[in-house]
Amino acid sequence: MSTLEAVITSIQRLSATSRDLSALHDVLKGANDSLRTNSDLQLTTLDQLDPSKHSLGYLYLLDVLSCGPVSDVVPLIARFINGCDAAQIRLASEKFVSICKRLKDKVLELRDPLRGVAPLLAAVRKVQVSNKRLTALHPDCLQLCLLAKCYKAGFSILSDDILEVDLPRDFYLYCYYGGMICIGLKRFQKALELLYNVVTAPMHVVNAIALEAYKKYILVTLIHSGQFSVSLPKCASTAAKSNFKTLCTTYVEVGNCYNNGMISELEAVVVANSSEFEKDKNLGLVKQAVSSLYKRNILRLTQKYLTLSLQDIANMVQLANAKEAEMHVLQMIQDGQIHALINQKDGMVRFLEDPEQYKTSEMIEIMDSVIQRTIGLSKNLIAMDESLSCDPLYLGKVGRERQRYDFGDDFDTVPQKFSM
Amino acid sequence: MERDEETSGPMMEMCTNGGGEEKSNRRPIISGEPLDIEAYATLYKGRTKIMRLLFIASHCGGNQTMQLEALRMAYDEIKKGENTQLFRDVVNRINGRLGDKYMMDSAWCEAVDRRAEQKKGRLENELSSYRTNLIKESIRMGHNDFGDFYYACGLLNDAFKNYVRTRDYCTTAKHIIHMCMNAILVSIEMGQFSHVSSYVNKAEQNPETLDPIVAAKLRCASGLAHLELKKYKLAARKFLDVSPELGNSYNEVIAPQDVATYGGLCALASFDRSELKAFIYPNKIFHILLIDNINFRDFLELVPEVRELINDFYSSRYASCLEYLGSLRANLLLDIHLHDHVDTLYDQIRKKALIQYTLPFVSVDLSRMADAFKTSVSGLEKELEALITDNQIQARIDSHNKILYARHADQRNATFQKVLQMGNEFDRDVRSMLLRANLLKHEYHARASRNH
Numbered sequence: 001m002s003t004l005e006a007v008i009t010s011i012q013r014l015s016a017t018s019r020d021l022s023a024l025h026d027v028l029k030g031a032n033d034s035l036r037t038n039s040d041l042q043l044t045t046l047d048q049l050d051p052s053k054h055s056l057g058y059l060y061l062l063d064v065l066s067c068g069p070v071s072d073v074v075p076l077i078a079r080f081i082n083g084c085d086a087a088q089i090r091l092a093s094e095k096f097v098s099i100c101k102r103l104k105d106k107v108l109e110l111r112d113p114l115r116g117v118a119p120l121l122a123a124v125r126k127v128q129v130s131n132k133r134l135t136a137l138h139p140d141c142l143q144l145c146l147l148a149k150c151y152k153a154g155f156s157i158l159s160d161d162i163l164e165v166d167l168p169r170d171f172y173l174y175c176y177y178g179g180m181i182c183i184g185l186k187r188f189q190k191a192l193e194l195l196y197n198v199v200t201a202p203m204h205v206v207n208a209i210a211l212e213a214y215k216k217y218i219l220v221t222l223i224h225s226g227q228f229s230v231s232l233p234k235c236a237s238t239a240a241k242s243n244f245k246t247l248c249t250t251y252v253e254v255g256n257c258y259n260n261g262m263i264s265e266l267e268a269v270v271v272a273n274s275s276e277f278e279k280d281k282n283l284g285l286v287k288q289a290v291s292s293l294y295k296r297n298i299l300r301l302t303q304k305y306l307t308l309s310l311q312d313i314a315n316m317v318q319l320a321n322a323k324e325a326e327m328h329v330l331q332m333i334q335d336g337q338i339h340a341l342i343n344q345k346d347g348m349v350r351f352l353e354d355p356e357q358y359k360t361s362e363m364i365e366i367m368d369s370v371i372q373r374t375i376g377l378s379k380n381l382i383a384m385d386e387s388l389s390c391d392p393l394y395l396g397k398v399g400r401e402r403q404r405y406d407f408g409d410d411f412d413t414v415p416q417k418f419s420m
Numbered sequence: 421m422e423r424d425e426e427t428s429g430p431m432m433e434m435c436t437n438g439g440g441e442e443k444s445n446r447r448p449i450i451s452g453e454p455l456d457i458e459a460y461a462t463l464y465k466g467r468t469k470i471m472r473l474l475f476i477a478s479h480c481g482g483n484q485t486m487q488l489e490a491l492r493m494a495y496d497e498i499k500k501g502e503n504t505q506l507f508r509d510v511v512n513r514i515n516g517r518l519g520d521k522y523m524m525d526s527a528w529c530e531a532v533d534r535r536a537e538q539k540k541g542r543l544e545n546e547l548s549s550y551r552t553n554l555i556k557e558s559i560r561m562g563h564n565d566f567g568d569f570y571y572a573c574g575l576l577n578d579a580f581k582n583y584v585r586t587r588d589y590c591t592t593a594k595h596i597i598h599m600c601m602n603a604i605l606v607s608i609e610m611g612q613f614s615h616v617s618s619y620v621n622k623a624e625q626n627p628e629t630l631d632p633i634v635a636a637k638l639r640c641a642s643g644l645a646h647l648e649l650k651k652y653k654l655a656a657r658k659f660l661d662v663s664p665e666l667g668n669s670y671n672e673v674i675a676p677q678d679v680a681t682y683g684g685l686c687a688l689a690s691f692d693r694s695e696l697k698a699f700i701y702p703n704k705i706f707h708i709l710l711i712d713n714i715n716f717r718d719f720l721e722l723v724p725e726v727r728e729l730i731n732d733f734y735s736s737r738y739a740s741c742l743e744y745l746g747s748l749r750a751n752l753l754l755d756i757h758l759h760d761h762v763d764t765l766y767d768q769i770r771k772k773a774l775i776q777y778t779l780p781f782v783s784v785d786l787s788r789m790a791d792a793f794k795t796s797v798s799g800l801e802k803e804l805e806a807l808i809t810d811n812q813i814q815a816r817i818d819s820h821n822k823i824l825y826a827r828h829a830d831q832r833n834a835t836f837q838k839v840l841q842m843g844n845e846f847d848r849d850v851r852s853m854l855l856r857a858n859l860l861k862h863e864y865h866a867r868a869s870r871n872h
Contacts, residue, residue, distance in 0.1 A: 161851060163854050163855060163858065165855065166862070168862070171855075171859065193848055196848075197855055201855075201859055202856060202859055202860050235852075235856065300809075303809075304808045304809065304816060304817060305817045305819055306816040306817060306818040306819075306825055307819050307820040307821070309819060312819060346820065350820075351816075353830075354833070356833065357833065358833060358837075363836075366840070367840070370840065370843040370844070371843070373843075373847055374846055374847065377847060377851070378850075380854060381850060381853075381854065384854060
């Protein structure tokens with residue numbers, strides 16, 4: 001009894017300055033176990049505290065409470081997340097993360113993921129130390145957004161550039177879910193980037209997440225760039241390179257068929273393997289890939305012809321009739337993939353050159369921003385290189401692997417004290 | 421000169437006269453008319469004559485008279501030699517169609533085989549005695565004789581082995597050349613052109629300067645090897661280098677008409693315009709080519725149709741050039757070395773003609789071009805489409821008005837586009853790299869902290 005009251009008073013007293021907060025943190029850590037067994041701790045106790053001022057204390061108590069059977073935990077946690085103070089909760093980020101995960105689980109149990117989206121979005125922002133760091137909450141938030149189908153919300157998190165990662169598994173999940181969200185929003189470029197990151201991530205054994213990501217990666221490359229190469233990029237891990245292809249043979253087959261450009265073969269392959277695609281929930285994506293083949297073929301025609309009749313286009317691309325050809329061409333003009341004029345009287349399409357002359361001031365601004373970005377990235381690279389060369393672990397490893405007697409070296413790349 | 425009159429008269433006349441049976445030896449043998457087998461056969465001697473006749477017999481399609489004529493001549497030729505295997509083969513193929521005189525002559529076969537056995541025994545004895553005596557020159561001659569013997573009997577592998585064995589006993593450069601020439605001959609007959617190339621190289625590495633005829637023979641052999649390997653440009657160069665002193669001295673392999681035909685067609689298919697010019701209109705500047713070109717012109721006189729077609733190509737008279745090609749095709753398919761390459765060469769020549777036609781123009785009317793190439797507009801469109809896709813023509817087709825417009829890519833725009841693209845790629849790649857490096861660092865730290 002007294003410990004609970006003591007805890008509460010100390011929370012109320014010590015929640016002002018940062019020095020007090022660290023003292024409070026120690027108190028809370030010490031009292032954690034006793035709080036768990038304390039039967040006096042009820043929801044009503046929480047009413048004595050204000051979530052925005054006493055966030056750290058509130059967090060601990062909430063954590064203990066939500067472990068046990070409590071009704072209406074979802075709005076409780078949600079309100080806390082919305083109201084809490086970011087600086088305070090970062091001191092106990094694991095507890096915060098576990099609370100949010102509990103929220104997510106509860107929301108999924110209730111089959112209402114939409115309720116969890118907004119709170120988790122806010123949570124991610126609060127727990128993030130910097131814009132470039134991935135937290136454990138990112139994948140959970142993305143998962144809820146996917147299940148709730150609010151892609152735009154998820155996309156707002158994805159627009160950060162992640163450069164630092166705590167746990168590889170979080171990263172894989174983040175990229176995988178992120179890729180799926182981008183596919184949902186039809187931003188194939190960004191999806192490709194995210195999936196590429198998973199596929200080429202360093203790993204020693206084949207990772208199920210990476211495998212699923214690879215399947216989607218193949219399909220998205222087909223849709224976006226229209227070309228498929230069986231070999232993985234050079235930077236992929238050896239485990240990936242040796243195993244992925246054998247584990248995703250149907251997808252590789254689809255890719256190869258696509259490369260040949262024959263629509264009928266591709267459709268035959270798709271129909272033959274549709275049950276497998278269904279199982280992987282990729283059937284929609286596969287269908288998109290097939291329809292993109294038409295677009296790819298029409299694009300190739302623009303390289304060769306100035307004008308072409310709709311009937312000829314239909315024949316060359318193996319569409320059913322001129323009307324479908326017109327529809328496809330119209331779609332492509334609207335998407336900005338080709339520049340053309342359709343003359344309906346003659347049934348002719350006239351392909352134009354890209355009108356972009358690269359002379360406007362907007363273009364100059366774009367170029368300028370790209371240049372700035374590139375300079376920034378280069379600086380990042382150099383900084384990382386420098387920090388790595390001062391890292392004792394790295395130096396130790398290099399020192400160990402260096403030859404004992406290195407005649408002919410003018411200077412040592414690694415100081416002597418690091419060689420064993 | 422008589423010959424000039426003969427050949428400068430309109431070539432068309434010769435074609436329309438059709439199948440005259442004059443045996444005038446001034447008439448070109450490789451021409452648009454059906455092949456005169458007897459005249460063709462007189463160009464060659466030895467085993468290659470038989471092989472070529474047999475080849476013609478098997479590839480002349482349904483033409484019975486030609487087939488029988490070829491088989492008859494082959495029979496006569498084989499009977500002059502000692503190859504019973506080929507004899508049996510030819511008799512089977514004649515199948516009694518030529519009457520009693522051309523049936524299976526078992527008596528002759530047995531006699532030849534017996535003689536062969538005796539000779540073989542004798543040669544073996546001689547060779548073993550030379551070996552025991554260790555006289556290098558005799559051993560070399562012994563092996564050579566064995567090689568000749570096996571070659572006459574048709575056992576080419578053994579012949580080759582024996583010729584190659586003389587290598588250890590060669591003492592002078594002349595011996596080496598002799599060995600190389602024999603090895604080359606057998607390799608060509610066997611169809612193993614890699615050996616041909618290596619032995620030609622060996623012979624050419626000879627420190628002494630070669631006899632010009634031998635040098636010409638080596639170049640022919642090397643040209644043949646390149647032709648088989650589909651290296652048409654190299655083959656053309658080799659054939660162009662052959663000096664006219666060759667004459668008929670390499671008849672056991674190749675006739676001077678062949679040198680002209682092979683060289684001309686390969687040059688047309690693979691040389692670019694400046695090289696072709698040096699080849700036809702030698703200029704004092706191209707000193708080396710000058711000498712040889714006068715030489716090659718002599719060869720071309722032997723096959724005036726090839727000469728005409730090269731001239732036409734250079735002067736952009738594509739219709740007549742392609743017409744000559746078409747008329748020559750049937751006969752070229754009967755040639756043992758060119759048979760597999762006729763289609764490829766023709767294809768390449770046609771493509772070059774199409775490209776050359778469109779090169780000087782900003783816009784080309786497709787119907788006129790189709791007339792010039794004797795094809796339909798839609799067929800022409802397809803061919804042009806293939807060439808555009810291969811990036812050999814820079815143009816675009818206006819399918820509505822059937823015009824081909826030259827299109828020169830705007831360098832400035834293309835550069836901007838490329839720069840932006842590259843910037844984006846750099847961005848993506850570097851960010852991925854930083855991420856991967858972080859992941860690795862994290863993993864490494866995790867492992868290190870576990871170990872401590």
